[in-house]
Amino acid sequence: MNRGVFITGTDTEVGKTVVSAGIAGALKTRGINVGVMKPVATGAMMTEDGLISNDAQFLLKSIRCDGPRELINPVSIELPLAPLVACRLDGLQIDLNKITDAFQRLTKTKDFVVVEGIGGVWVPITEDYFVCDMIEELGLPVIVVARAGLGTINHTLLTIKALQDRGIVVKGFIINGINEKEATIAERTNPEIIEEISRIPLLGVLPFDPKIDVSSLEIGDLIELTSRYVDLSTILL
Ligand SMILES: Nc1ncnc2c1ncn2[C@@H]1O[C@H](COP(=O)(O)OP(=O)(O)OP(=O)(O)O)[C@@H](O)[C@H]1O
Ligand SMILES: [Mg+2]
Structure with missing residues (x-):
């Protein structure tokens, strides 16, 4: 079994948190000692306990766990912008060592970590360190999350090629x-076309479930849906 998997996306808001939480939760129901991580989060909320990232909270909920926050989300920033932009506006400097240290510590206590x-892959974390650099440094294989509809062939192929x-x-x-009930022609045909051109396996098509909402930490039937529609065995290999 691998040490974990890195979940990236073709863009922001494509469902990385939903897919990561679904995979983590579904692996946990299989009896795997799974951990979650959101190394860098922006748009975090200030609370009495400090900055809290919604994504990190949703990921933790999927595995019914509540910390340790400093390992799950070592870098948290309030402005909802790309990290480099948020840091420039707020005069912050990200300590990149915090990310690798937190990952190393998490992997000591967990058998599989979903990060x-x-x-997307070319989002700048600092001026000379991008998401793809972080993936390389953590040494994890990647899953790309993509939207279902028109435009996703281009975005998914670009992301796969960049990686x-x-x-x-x-x-x-x-x-x-x-x-599922009203899929467009593009939605129905995109998965096979991307698989055919990229020669990268399609690991699942996750339906839209109105009961899921990351912002209000509503997990709906996400774990059951992921167990049914996502190829977890290949993810673990
Ligand atoms: N399968 C789904 N069913 C219902 N709602 C979904 C589904 N996938 C995503 N959403 C909703 O779409 C929004 C974006 O999803 P999500 O937060 O997972 O994206 P993301 O790629 O993690 O975004 P970010 O770049 O901000 O981290 C959220 O409000 C989430 O609740
Ligand atoms: Mg997210």
């Missing part, structure tokens, strides 16, 4: 948020 990225150009292993891609 959610931020935005492969860096020598990063792409385990597969997952199409998220398909409307």
Whole structure:
């Protein structure tokens, strides 16, 4: 079994948190000692306990766990912007060692860690360190989360190519948020087309479930849906 998997996406808001939480929760129901991580989060909320990232909270909920926060989300920033932009506006400097240290410590206590990225693969964390650099440094294989509809062929192929150009292993891609009853022609045909052109395995098509909402920490039937529609065995290999 691998040490974990890095979940990236073709863009922001494509469903990385939903897919990461679904995978983590579904693996936990299989009896795996799974951990979650959101190394860098922006748009975090200030609370009495300090800055809290919604994504990190949702991930933790999926595995019914509540910390330790400093390992789950070592870098938390309030402004809802790309990390580099938020840091420039707020005069902050990200300590990149915090990310790798937290990951190393988490992997000591967990058998498999699901790591959610931020935005897409070329999002800048600092001026010379991008999400793809972080993936490389953590040494994890990647799953790409993509939208279901028109435009996703281009975005998914670009993301896969960018990762492969860096020598990063792409385990597969997952199409998220398909409307099962009223799928458009693009939604129905995109998964096979992307698989055919990229030669990267489709690991699942996750339906849209109105009961899921990351912002209010509503997990709905996400874990059951992930167990049914996502190829967990390939993710663990
Ligand atoms: N399969 C789904 N069913 C219902 N709602 C979904 C589904 N996938 C995503 N959403 C909703 O769409 C929004 C974006 O999803 P999510 O937060 O997982 O995206 P993200 O890629 O993690 O975004 P970010 O770049 O901000 O981290 C959220 O409000 C979430 O609740
Ligand atoms: Mg997210």
